[in-house]
Amino acid sequence: MRWGLCHCFIVGLCGMCAFAEACVLPIILVIVPFMACDLSLNTSQVTAVYATLTLGMAIGAFAFGTIIDASGRKDCIPVTMLAVFCATITLSFAQTMLLIYLSIFILGVGLAGNNVVLRVYLIEILPIKRRGFCLVILDLLGIIGYISALGLSWLLMPSIIQFQNKKFRPNSWRVLTGLGGIPNLIMACATSLLPTSPRYLLYRRRYEEALAVLRQIYAINNSKHAATYSLHSLNNCVRPNEEDEEITRNVITIMRRFCIKTCKRIREICSTPLKCTTLLGICMNLLQFPGIIWIALWNTQLLQETEDFNKSSKKNATCIISVENLALGFLQNCQEVDTDRFSGFFYLSLSYILGEILLLIGIDVISRKIFLMLSGLMGTAACLGLLFTAHNIVRVILSLIILAAYTIGCTTIPIIIMENYFTGVRGTIIGISRIFPYFIGSFTKLFLNIQCVTSIYIMSGILMSAVVAGSQMPDLTRLPMHE
Structure with missing residues (x-):
């Protein structure tokens, strides 16, 4: 199918x-310090909020990764976006810690689920020559959404502080939270215009429906009647599901079959010849555990802490990176924004756009593996360079x-992984590969407290390990996906 x-x-x-x-996560990052001031939360409760969000993302990535292999891609996109919308609205009205934790958990489930479903759906509907390019566009627009939400938060923070202690508050962190969820409701409705994934229809042996979708795409692409589409047989294009689907309305039976088939898919990706690829894919995703927002926060605090450390006259001063400072650093106190921290975080985050643009230019020209390694x-080298300059x-x-x-690694790694698995397990492998990084991310948010130099060594190790693992992955640039 041509572009x-x-x-x-x-x-x-x-x-x-x-x-x-992508608009939601930076807003949550900004509103949590205001939430702590408004509801008198202690530091452990604040870090627990972030840990709960990441735990929800671990559950959501795995759950929706397995669900889309069992029931289809397209219909799960609005479900995840509605989960995000409902969670943000519930959070904006939450008054108790139980409801806050529950809303944050569901929010994490929806965000990670949407991230998985969108990428699996899109890669299955794109032609070979534009596959990498379009998946990078997806992440580029996500980064632009993240930057836009940061900018909006920056504009609203002064007025949120102004109304912090007033009984009538037309502007507060609750309003900002609700604003972050509204775009998800709009886009959940708009996704009804998307066609069903033809690869998944072929996997389910629904050949007539798959042919109808391909004819529709052909007619729109070429401004011709669908009847002129020349392909009439789709046999052997996609490895089909080997089992016949039995229709039943018994919920217990449905759940039992779902669990059995999920276990079968997991065994399939963990057996020869996919065993080595699966292990490498899990390792590469594991190395992405901090996430782009927390890496930018780390870098912002690192620059501030080292600058203060160099200015300090105390010989025994220590540069420390702690999760409390990362989580609450946007406010100096409940009445004053830390403008330097916020502006530094905002401007450093712009480098993500630079990384995505470089990837956009070269991902379908240069080998994905080479791009990842370079x-x-x-x-x-840049990480180690931080140790030798003041x-x-x-x-x-x-x-x-x-x-x-x-960010180049965050975008390239899922593309390499998805291209190496056939349609029936593509969602499952992405879901499984994201469980461990989210779990480790949740754990580190509870206990992170390390010296600046140690954090630099860890970051350089993460980047270098991704190079080593990525060099062993099969590269399908400009080649058909594995089926």
Whole structure:
């Protein structure tokens, strides 16, 4: 299937879904310090909120990864986005810690689920030559949504502080939370315009429906009647499901079959010849456990802490990176924004756009594996460079390189993994590979408290390990996906 107008529409709509999803996380990051001031939360409760969000993301990634292999891709997109919307609305009205934790958990489930479903759906509907390019566009629009939400939060923070102690508060963290969820409701409705994944229909042996979808895409792409589409047989294009589907309305039976088939898919991706690829894919995703927001926060605090450390006259001063400072650093106190921290975080995050643009230019030209390795090596060199310079401008440039390299890895790794698995297990492998990084991310948010130098060594190790693992992965650039 050649590239055309229909593909542009699908990529644009999926990109707007990614934009809406990406708006939520930075808003949550900003509102938690205000929530702590408003509800008098202690530090352990604040870190527990972030840990609960990441735990929900671990559950959501695995749950929706297995669900889309069992019931289809398209119908799960609005479900995840509605979960995000309902969670943000519930959070905006929450008054107790139980409801806050529950809302944050569901929010994490929806965000991670949407991230998985969108990528699996989109990769299955794209032509070979534009596959990598369009998946990078998806992440680029997500980054733009993340930056836009940060900008909106920055504009609203002064007025939120102004109304902090008033009984009537037309502007507060609750309003900002609700605003973050509204785009997800709009895009959940808009996803009804997306066609069903033809690869998944072929996997389910629904050949007539798959042919109808392909004819529809062909007609829109070429402005011709669907009857002129020349392909009449789709046999052997996609490895079909080997089992006949029995229709039943018994919920217990449905759940039992779902669990059995999920276990079968997991065994399949953990057996030869996929065993080695699965292990490498899990390792590469595991190395992405901090997440782009927390890497930018780490880098922002690192620059501030090292600058203060260099200015300090105390010989025994220690540069420390702690989760409390990362989580609450946007406010100096409940009445004053830390403008330096917020502006530094905002401007450093712009490097993510630079990384995505570089990837956009070269991902379908240069081998995906080579791109991943080069970016990882540059990021590692920049990390180690932080240890040998005290010049602020040089440190900022090195930080921009680190963040750009990290986001290139975050985008490239899922593409490499998805291309190496057939349609019946593609969602399952993405879901499984994201369980461990989210669990480790949740754990670190509870206990992170390390020295700056140690954190630099850890970050350089993460980037270098991704290079080593990525070099062993099969590369399907400009080749058909594995079926």
